[in-house]
Amino acid sequence: MATVTVRFFATVREITGTKSIEIEAEDINDMLTKLGQTYGKSFTNAVIDSSSGQLKRFYSCMVNGKRIELIDGYQTRLKDKDVVALFPPVGGG
Amino acid sequence: MSALKFVFGSPTVCTGCMICANACSMFYFKVISPTRARVRVMRFEDGLDFPLFCRNCEDAPCKEACPEGAISRTSKGVLTVNNTRCNGCGSCVKACPYDAISVNPDSGKAIKCIQCGECVKRCPVEAIWITTQKELADKDKNGRLPPLYDKHKAELYSRGEFL
Amino acid sequence: MIKGVGGQGLYIDLTSQSIKKKPLDEQVVRKYLLGAGFLSRTLFDMIPDGTDPLGQENVLGFATGLLTGSMFPQSSRHVIAALSPLTGIWGESHAAGFWGPELKLAGYDSIIFTGAARKPVYLRIQDSTVELLDASSVWGHDVFETDTILKAKHGRNCRVLSIGQAGENLVRFAAVMNDRDRASARSGIGAVMGSKNLKAICVRGTGKLEVAEPRTYLKEMDELHRRMLANPFTPGRAEFGTTSLIELMQHIGRLPTYNMRQGVFDGYDKIGGHAINQGHLIKPRADWSCLQRCGRFTCVSEGPYAYTGGSPEFESQAALGSRCGNANLESVLYSHHLANQYGMDTISLGGTISWAMEAWEEGLLTEDDTGGIDLGWGNHESIVKLTKMIAFREGFGDLLAEGSARAAEKIGRGSERLVMAVKKQEIAGQEPRAQKSMGLAAVTAARGADHLYGFPVLDEVGFDDEIRKRFGEQYLPQMADRLDPTYKGIMVKECEDFMVVVESVGLCKYGTQIPPEFYYADIALGLKIHNGLDISVQQLKTIGERIVNLNRLFNARFGITRKDDALPDRLTKEKAPVGPSKGQVVELDRMLDEYYSSRGWNLKTGLPLKSTLKKLAL
Numbered sequence: 001m002a003t004v005t006v007r008f009f010a011t012v013r014e015i016t017g018t019k020s021i022e023i024e025a026e027d028i029n030d031m032l033t034k035l036g037q038t039y040g041k042s043f044t045n046a047v048i049d050s051s052s053g054q055l056k057r058f059y060s061c062m063v064n065g066k067r068i069e070l071i072d073g074y075q076t077r078l079k080d081k082d083v084v085a086l087f088p089p090v091g092g093g
Numbered sequence: 094m095s096a097l098k099f100v101f102g103s104p105t106v107c108t109g110c111m112i113c114a115n116a117c118s119m120f121y122f123k124v125i126s127p128t129r130a131r132v133r134v135m136r137f138e139d140g141l142d143f144p145l146f147c148r149n150c151e152d153a154p155c156k157e158a159c160p161e162g163a164i165s166r167t168s169k170g171v172l173t174v175n176n177t178r179c180n181g182c183g184s185c186v187k188a189c190p191y192d193a194i195s196v197n198p199d200s201g202k203a204i205k206c207i208q209c210g211e212c213v214k215r216c217p218v219e220a221i222w223i224t225t226q227k228e229l230a231d232k233d234k235n236g237r238l239p240p241l242y243d244k245h246k247a248e249l250y251s252r253g254e255f256l
Numbered sequence: 257m258i259k260g261v262g263g264q265g266l267y268i269d270l271t272s273q274s275i276k277k278k279p280l281d282e283q284v285v286r287k288y289l290l291g292a293g294f295l296s297r298t299l300f301d302m303i304p305d306g307t308d309p310l311g312q313e314n315v316l317g318f319a320t321g322l323l324t325g326s327m328f329p330q331s332s333r334h335v336i337a338a339l340s341p342l343t344g345i346w347g348e349s350h351a352a353g354f355w356g357p358e359l360k361l362a363g364y365d366s367i368i369f370t371g372a373a374r375k376p377v378y379l380r381i382q383d384s385t386v387e388l389l390d391a392s393s394v395w396g397h398d399v400f401e402t403d404t405i406l407k408a409k410h411g412r413n414c415r416v417l418s419i420g421q422a423g424e425n426l427v428r429f430a431a432v433m434n435d436r437d438r439a440s441a442r443s444g445i446g447a448v449m450g451s452k453n454l455k456a457i458c459v460r461g462t463g464k465l466e467v468a469e470p471r472t473y474l475k476e477m478d479e480l481h482r483r484m485l486a487n488p489f490t491p492g493r494a495e496f497g498t499t500s501l502i503e504l505m506q507h508i509g510r511l512p513t514y515n516m517r518q519g520v521f522d523g524y525d526k527i528g529g530h531a532i533n534q535g536h537l538i539k540p541r542a543d544w545s546c547l548q549r550c551g552r553f554t555c556v557s558e559g560p561y562a563y564t565g566g567s568p569e570f571e572s573q574a575a576l577g578s579r580c581g582n583a584n585l586e587s588v589l590y591s592h593h594l595a596n597q598y599g600m601d602t603i604s605l606g607g608t609i610s611w612a613m614e615a616w617e618e619g620l621l622t623e624d625d626t627g628g629i630d631l632g633w634g635n636h637e638s639i640v641k642l643t644k645m646i647a648f649r650e651g652f653g654d655l656l657a658e659g660s661a662r663a664a665e666k667i668g669r670g671s672e673r674l675v676m677a678v679k680k681q682e683i684a685g686q687e688p689r690a691q692k693s694m695g696l697a698a699v700t701a702a703r704g705a706d707h708l709y710g711f712p713v714l715d716e717v718g719f720d721d722e723i724r725k726r727f728g729e730q731y732l733p734q735m736a737d738r739l740d741p742t743y744k745g746i747m748v749k750e751c752e753d754f755m756v757v758v759e760s761v762g763l764c765k766y767g768t769q770i771p772p773e774f775y776y777a778d779i780a781l782g783l784k785i786h787n788g789l790d791i792s793v794q795q796l797k798t799i800g801e802r803i804v805n806l807n808r809l810f811n812a813r814f815g816i817t818r819k820d821d822a823l824p825d826r827l828t829k830e831k832a833p834v835g836p837s838k839g840q841v842v843e844l845d846r847m848l849d850e851y852y853s854s855r856g857w858n859l860k861t862g863l864p865l866k867s868t869l870k871k872l873a874l
Binding site for chain 2: 260325326327354357361412436462463464465466467470471473474478481485494538539540541542543544545546547549551553564565
């Protein structure tokens with residue numbers, strides 16, 4: 001179990017009402033479950049695709065700046081002091 | 094008579110995108126042309142965007158002003174223009190206190206909003222809605238909207254100057 | 257006959273004050289569409305070799321797209337092009353607003369200006385009336401005043417496009433502004449307008465656009481509107497516009513900071529979307545047919561930086577904020593507002609000031625050069641002061657008004673290596689070591705460093721589905737990995753072809769490239785129901801490729817070859833020092849080889865092969 005900082009942005013932050021949280025989690029799956037428990041239905045409904053149990057389309061989750069799809073996806077193991085960023089669909093330039 | 098309906102909008106929600114005006118001219122005249130729409134949209138530099146419609150006045154100055162008797166109220170309370178009678182003289186345009194009636198340059202007939210709702214259902218931000226005086230007062234309990242309209246009334250309702 | 261257009265082009269010689277109208281040429285449209293494609297063809301043919309960008313012989317073109325003024329989502333845009341005084345090559349800039357649709361409603365799709373007026377003039381269009389009028393009442397006035405004065409004179413419902421003082425003073429990165437806060441900012445197109453003594457174009461169109469398929473038009477457009485509103489990006493766009501990109505870029509290490517020394521900025525959360533929404537956002541605002549409403553109306557309510565007006569978007573926040581080490585949000589908002597008021601490109605403005613700040617830090621610029629202005633990182637008072645001084649070419653501002661590349665050439669002292677530009681245009685807000693495709697796109701863009709010509713955002717956070725759809729499974733996962741240079745040449749090529757088509761039909765890159773909602777088939781549908789043009793997806797792709805090649809040929813006439821497709825050494829040789837992209841450099845040569853190959857260009861010269869031109873009927 002690792003203690004990580006999860007940062008929330010844009011519309012996700014409006015749901016959590018906070019910029020970031022410290023949380024203990026094994027991997028991304030575990031982290032999302034725990035965030036769901038912490039922030040409740042409004043969080044889960046907004047962020048998680050109920051059919052796949054994964055993040056909704058275009059939502060992105062990065063561990064230390066690297067998107068989880070390029071690591072081990074939802075099984076990406078977390079270690080102490082990792083910074084996980086959770087973004088709703090946002091992008092461009 | 095049942096309460097008169099009209100379309101009304103919030104200038105703080107309206108983004109000024111013109112979709113209402115374009116949907117209107119397309120729906121009625123099969124063209125894109127804000128000057129042929131039955132709604133006007135006016136943007137102000139304090140950040141307000143006004144979608145403007147016929148207020149369906151109880152006393153209906155447009156109806157009173159028409160020398161041909163072309164404007165009448167339907168059983169549902171909608172003021173409509175009879176195209177056979179209308180000769181495009183523009184008396185109604187001058188009479189309307191809200192600049193909400195104009196003469197279509199192609200047909201030469203007066204056009205005005207008849208609360209059909211085609212624009213309302215297409216507004217991407219739900220800035221406009223069909224309402225009545227009473228409903229509007231209930232919805233806008235703190236009386237936030239009238240002062241915004243009052244603030245700009247000289248430009249909003251210029252008796253045709255800014256049509 | 258093509259439907260849904262103005263139908264005529266205006267050809268105006270400012271020297272002789274002659275105004276001619278010509279019908280839109282359907283053959284040109286079938287080969288190049290309208291907008292950017294039309295201007296690419298027209299100006300290629302009209303601008304002579306060896307032209308001085310600020311001389312009489314330069315040609316300045318304005319064009320709407322085929323769908324500009326339609327009900328297609330985000331169809332508000334127009335394009336302006338000329339030989340650029342900043343880069344000396346193809347110059348092109350685009351903006352949203354209402355001016356383009358109004359021009360079409362007046363009956364015109366394009367305006368081409370040749371020559372130069374002896375005294376300041378402005379063009380007034382009121383439907384069939386087109387006249388050049390004396391501009392002495394607005395010359396010397398800023399963009400907002402010009403808008404107010406011309407509306408007072410010609411009617412409240414006019415749409416005004418103009419330059420501010422920066423354009424009059426030939427600032428090399430002067431913008432052309434329309435509808436007060438919409439900017440065609442890049443390429444210094446405002447200086448071209450200034451050099452021609454053309455202050456403004458005031459348009460009122462009371463006409464109509466007749467569409468090709470009026471009976472099904474609303475139904476088809478309703479479906480496109482529904483899709484746009486249902487897109488997962490739309491709620492966030494409405495809430496934050498592009499301002500919350502600051503936070504995203506920080507997390508991928510792509511936020512240009514301290515003149516692109518690095519891609520992360522400690523003060524990022526002070527200048528981001530959340531910070532703007534807290535106390536500065538008045539409301540989201542949209543342009544013609546825009547459902548995403550990423551435009552914002554904002555204010556600073558009191559203090560030295562008080563203003564009310566359009567909000568900076570991500571690029572301006574980055575340029576005037578992190579790039580200059582500036583975490584003072586109110587100054588970012590205000591200097592952006594001043595840039596709009598005087599008519600300047602905020603990207604080049606921030607890029608030039610940040611160059612000067614780094615030169616200052618290294619001792620290459622001193623108070624003797626700056627006239628006593630302190631250029632320490634994040635000195636927001638200096639940033640605001642310089643914004644004005646540049647627009648008026650006062651003191652040290654006169655040097656910076658030349659842009660960072662020319663300013664560095666003038667002062668020398670080794671400051672050239674601090675110039676973060678490609679082909680003399682400042683690189684936009686994408687630290688390319690954190691996203692390799694953006695590094696490649698900055699060098700291949702026809703108008704010098706630019707993120708929008710190709711706008712390759714598919715690897716930004718990784719749009720796997722979109723990559724699968726456009727390219728195929730075999731390109732994953734590399735193409736979606738922003739740090740992997742593999743397949744980026746292929747991706748940038750595809751994105752450029754698509755983006756020039758988007759610029760030629762008058763749509764926004766938001767809604768086409770990102771979010772990737774509308775693609776070629778949707779544009780083809782739009783052209784069919786709006787314009788009555790039956791152009792297949794394959795034909796559209798070919799047209800895109802043709803326009804990119806034509807832009808390259810234009811630049812070849814002005815001396816551009818592979819050697820010019822280069823990034824500053826910092827980005828290709830020095831490893832990113834901190835942040836999520838630490839240790840990265842841009843592997844440019846490798847990506848360029850792949851890009852030229854997929855374009856059918858000579859690997860050595862970077863110029864189109866004969867066989868490529870033949871294939872594209874050029």
